[in-house]
Amino acid sequence: MDRNFWSMIFEIVIFLPFILFLVFLTLKLGSGKLQGIQKGRFIRVHERTSLSKENNLLVVQMGNKGYVLASSSGRVEIIKEMEEEELQQIISQKTMPQYADLKDLYKKISLKRKGSQ
Secondary structure, rough: OOOOHHHHHHHHHHHHHHHHHHHHHHHHHHHHHHOOOOOOEEEEEEEEEEOOOOOEEEEEOOOOOOEEEEEOOEEEEEEEEEHHHHHHHHHHOOOOOOOOOOOHHHHHHHHHHHOOO
16 A cells, blocks of 8 residues: 555544544533623524515514514514513523533433434
């Protein structure tokens, strides 16, 4: 076999675990920061749905109030002011679950599969 081939295999064996460790570390340390990006802001966009190229529906929280907005090119209209219960329901659906480690994630997934069967 070629010497270049063996050196390439050696590099893969050395650097692949290192790269996987970096990915794991990034996911472990960055997961809390992803949820906290908008925590200190007064206006939060909880949901955005594109209706066409230029038209969107948005669920927005301004302070303690929630609104359903329609945005198009050059215009934003309030369609509905939401009740606090509706807004809290949308917020609770959007939160990302936190897992202590991969074993915890695996346990919860396996419990869901057993429950659905």
